[in-house]
Amino acid sequence: MLTSAFSLTRLRAQFIKEVLSTLRDPRSRLVVFVPPIMQLLVFAFAATLEVRNVDIAIYNQDAGRWSHELVQRLDSADFITQVRRVDRQRQLHALIDRGEVIAALSIPVDFSRAIAAGDSGQAQVLVDGRRSNSGQITVAYLSTIAAEVGAEVVPDAQTPTPVVVRHWFNPNLIYRWFIVPGLSGILALFSALIITSLSISRERELGTFDQLLVSPTSTPEIIISKSLPALAIGTLLGLFMIGAGVFLFRIPFTGSFGLLLASLVLFIASVVGIGLMISAVSMTQQQAILGAFAIGVPAVLMSGFATPVENMPVYLQWLAQAIPLTHFLIIVEGSFLKAMPPADILASLWPLALIALVSLTMATFFVRGRLQ
Amino acid sequence: MSGENSSRRADRASAENVRRFDPQRLWALVIKESLQALRDPSTLLIAFVLPVVLLLLFAYAVSLDAKDVRTGVVIESPGASAQELAAAFSATRFLDVHVAHDRREVADKLVSGALRGYVVIPQDFEQRLAQHASEPLVQIITDGSYPNTASYVENYASGVVQTWRDGLDVTTPAQPIVLEPRYWYNPELESRRSLIPGAIAIIMTIIGTMLTALVVAREWERGTMEAVLSTPASVVEILIGKLLPYFVLGMLSTLSAAALAVFVFGVPMRGSVAALLLLSAVFMVPALGQGLLISSLARNQFLAAQIALFSGFLPAFMLSDFLYEIEAMPAPIRAITWAVPARYFVVSLKTVFLAGDIWAVFLPNLAAMAAIGTLFFIIAKRATRKNLE
Numbered sequence: 001m002l003t004s005a006f007s008l009t010r011l012r013a014q015f016i017k018e019v020l021s022t023l024r025d026p027r028s029r030l031v032v033f034v035p036p037i038m039q040l041l042v043f044a045f046a047a048t049l050e051v052r053n054v055d056i057a058i059y060n061q062d063a064g065r066w067s068h069e070l071v072q073r074l075d076s077a078d079f080i081t082q083v084r085r086v087d088r089q090r091q092l093h094a095l096i097d098r099g100e101v102i103a104a105l106s107i108p109v110d111f112s113r114a115i116a117a118g119d120s121g122q123a124q125v126l127v128d129g130r131r132s133n134s135g136q137i138t139v140a141y142l143s144t145i146a147a148e149v150g151a152e153v154v155p156d157a158q159t160p161t162p163v164v165v166r167h168w169f170n171p172n173l174i175y176r177w178f179i180v181p182g183l184s185g186i187l188a189l190f191s192a193l194i195i196t197s198l199s200i201s202r203e204r205e206l207g208t209f210d211q212l213l214v215s216p217t218s219t220p221e222i223i224i225s226k227s228l229p230a231l232a233i234g235t236l237l238g239l240f241m242i243g244a245g246v247f248l249f250r251i252p253f254t255g256s257f258g259l260l261l262a263s264l265v266l267f268i269a270s271v272v273g274i275g276l277m278i279s280a281v282s283m284t285q286q287q288a289i290l291g292a293f294a295i296g297v298p299a300v301l302m303s304g305f306a307t308p309v310e311n312m313p314v315y316l317q318w319l320a321q322a323i324p325l326t327h328f329l330i331i332v333e334g335s336f337l338k339a340m341p342p343a344d345i346l347a348s349l350w351p352l353a354l355i356a357l358v359s360l361t362m363a364t365f366f367v368r369g370r371l372q
Numbered sequence: 373m374s375g376e377n378s379s380r381r382a383d384r385a386s387a388e389n390v391r392r393f394d395p396q397r398l399w400a401l402v403i404k405e406s407l408q409a410l411r412d413p414s415t416l417l418i419a420f421v422l423p424v425v426l427l428l429l430f431a432y433a434v435s436l437d438a439k440d441v442r443t444g445v446v447i448e449s450p451g452a453s454a455q456e457l458a459a460a461f462s463a464t465r466f467l468d469v470h471v472a473h474d475r476r477e478v479a480d481k482l483v484s485g486a487l488r489g490y491v492v493i494p495q496d497f498e499q500r501l502a503q504h505a506s507e508p509l510v511q512i513i514t515d516g517s518y519p520n521t522a523s524y525v526e527n528y529a530s531g532v533v534q535t536w537r538d539g540l541d542v543t544t545p546a547q548p549i550v551l552e553p554r555y556w557y558n559p560e561l562e563s564r565r566s567l568i569p570g571a572i573a574i575i576m577t578i579i580g581t582m583l584t585a586l587v588v589a590r591e592w593e594r595g596t597m598e599a600v601l602s603t604p605a606s607v608v609e610i611l612i613g614k615l616l617p618y619f620v621l622g623m624l625s626t627l628s629a630a631a632l633a634v635f636v637f638g639v640p641m642r643g644s645v646a647a648l649l650l651l652s653a654v655f656m657v658p659a660l661g662q663g664l665l666i667s668s669l670a671r672n673q674f675l676a677a678q679i680a681l682f683s684g685f686l687p688a689f690m691l692s693d694f695l696y697e698i699e700a701m702p703a704p705i706r707a708i709t710w711a712v713p714a715r716y717f718v719v720s721l722k723t724v725f726l727a728g729d730i731w732a733v734f735l736p737n738l739a740a741m742a743a744i745g746t747l748f749f750i751i752a753k754r755a756t757r758k759n760l761e
Binding site: 025027028031032035036038039042043045046047048049050051052053054066070096097098099105115120121122123124125126127128129130131132133134135136139140142143146147149150153154162163164165166167168169170171173174175177178190194198202282284285286287289290291293294297298301302306307308310311312313316330333334336337338339340341344347 | 412413414415417418421422425426429430432433434435439440441442482483484485488508509510511512513514515516517518519520521522523526527529530533534537547548549550551552553554555556557558559561562563565566578582583586587590670672673674675677678679681682683685686690691695696697699700701702705708719722723726727730732733
């Protein structure tokens with residue numbers, strides 16, 4: 001029966017054809033797998049919100065002991081490459097203007113005298129507000145150093161530290177432990193999204209879609225065969241990068257691998273559904289790629305990867321719940337570091353399943369609309 | 373033999389005559405390419421809709437300024453001071469405080485992500501407070517799987533405790549050294565003010581590199597590039613004809629994004645519009661050059677899109693000082709960033725918006741962008757010529 005709605009032989013043939021059309025070209029094979037992995041390696045080290053290797057300028061008008069002590073400590077501070085001593089206030093301004101130093105300390109004449117008299121020695125710190133986040137971190141580092149010098153001024157009156165801080169799951173707050181699991185989701189998302197969004201639009205642009213229409217292939221077969229290669233490639237990429245996180249970056253993996261795998265498949269499936277919708281409404285490959293981009297970039301920005309979801313306004317937080325990456329990020333971060341129990345994983349897994357169901361169903365309607 | 377040679381030479385001479393630069397032909401090409409670009413709704417989507425969406429997101433969604441961080445306060449001590457400290461926590465606007473009486477209640481919430489950290493006011497809090505001992509007063513636990521949020525919780529929570537205790541104890545001696553920070557160019561410390569100028573660099577990269585790579589790759593894929601190249605128009609005319617509409621599109625998009633940034637999102641414009649235009653125009657050289665290079669190497673849209681994504685967009689986002697500081701990266705990655713045109717543009721944009729026309733910043737960056745752009749064009753032209761032979 002050629003006219004049956006569903007045939008495994010036909011599906012298999014269609015599937016092989018789709019895999020071949022994506023991976024036949026050796027350059028395509030290369031471009032599907034190599035750049036995401038290279039990006040993971042580069043960005044894992046690039047994405048850091050710490051402050052390191054900065055220059056600081058100092059205009060020290062004080063000849064006393066305490067400013068000397070302060071400057072010496074800055075000289076040996078790890079995060080500073082060079083302390084630039086200048087002898088005019090205007091030079092401080094120029095160095096900040098040109099972006100050569102992130103902060104500039106101006107120590108007044110009476111600095112040590114004030115401290116010796118039991119008062120506070122006040123030093124002004126000019127900070128480059130173009131780098132607002134690192135500027136604040138630099139000020140925090142500088143304040144710690146100032147407090148250390150201050151502790152030497154009155155050694156007996158040891159004020160006890162009022163708090164003790166413990167960071168769970170990542171005691172040294174290594175940013176890479178956060179970035180690598182997240183990147184594995186983002187890079188797999190972009191790969192799967194671009195592959196599926198091109199799947200139908202390429203056939204249409206090249207004119208082979210009409211051939212597909214007159215063939216005995218049914219709509220469900222077309223959709224399954226168009227989504228499976230991207231699902232397989234996206235899942236493989238994701239797994240590979242999760243593996244790199246565990247074995248290469250040595251990030252502790254404490255959760256359940258089975259649940260993470262299930263989440264990864266559902267996550268890629270929902271991305272594939274979105275990709276198919278884009279593909280169905282696009283007339284050309286260019287439209288498909290740009291459409292994928294116009295959806296993918298805002299989705300990544302709102303997913304909680306760049307900055308936490310809770311920093312956003314409430315209505316954007318609701319919107320973020322519709323983004324599959326938001327839920328996958330919670331699961332993948334939780335599975336790596338937090339030994340997240342199944343109940344908590346499921347709390348993010350069911351929205352993922354729901355999004356996958358909705359996006360794939362809508363994709364079926366979109367594609368069917370195109371077929372008729 | 374020699375006759376054959378000379379006739380071939382004559383052919384070549386006439387071919388070169390035909391391929392001489394002709395402004396009229398160039399104009400015709402520009403019109404043709406512009407119409408082709410504007411007819412496609414996806415061009416307009418990328419040039420005008422996506423920038424607005426991105427700016428909106430950078431203004432409202434991507435915020436490094438943490439507020440209302442969900443934090444638990446566990447009151448194990450029954451004393452009045454413990455209640456006062458808990459009230460001090462509830463009063464801060466940076467933390468969204470959830471009060472509990474048993475630390476087991478909140479520990480699970482940390483795992484599920486319902487809380488980002490919690491503070492424990494221990495049972496013997498009143499004694500510790502009275503004794504002035506070196507024992508810490510409270511314990512702060514954070515969710516280290518989100519390192520940035522964890523440091524916020526640490527800083528704000530210990531700040532609250534410190535301030536509260538200083539308020540109790542008027543006899544505490546003054547801090548020996550006090551630093552008075554003054555943030556130039558951005559005294560309100562709004563992260564959006566430094567993010568939005570950088571976002572323009574991302575938008576220009578998308579238009580310059582991504583869009584051009586796709587458009588030219590499509591011509592190669594469909595075989596129409598060969599058809600255009602076989603016409604009397606020279607390679608240079610064809611390339612200028614192709615790129616000029618996208619150059620104009622990129623500049624228009626920059627101007628509208630800048631207007632949006634200044635008039636809607638309240639980003640100051642301390643430099644001159646002329647400097648902004650000059651910087652943007654020079655940045656378009658490497659951006660378009662990269663797009664052209666990608667398309668002439670890839671020659672199909674799928675490859676071009678993937679390469680543009682991984683060599684254009686993502687580096688502009690991650691390796692440009694836009695969100696992550698280049699100085700803090702390890703040396704090999706700092707070396708890679710020298711080849712990312714966006715890094716020179718991001719710092720210039722932040723300066724022209726927030727600081728003013730500081731030519732000591734602009735000139736080296738302009739030179740670097742122009743140099744990288746020229747290099748891209750030379751390689752792209754060579755690749756195009758090779759393709760034809």
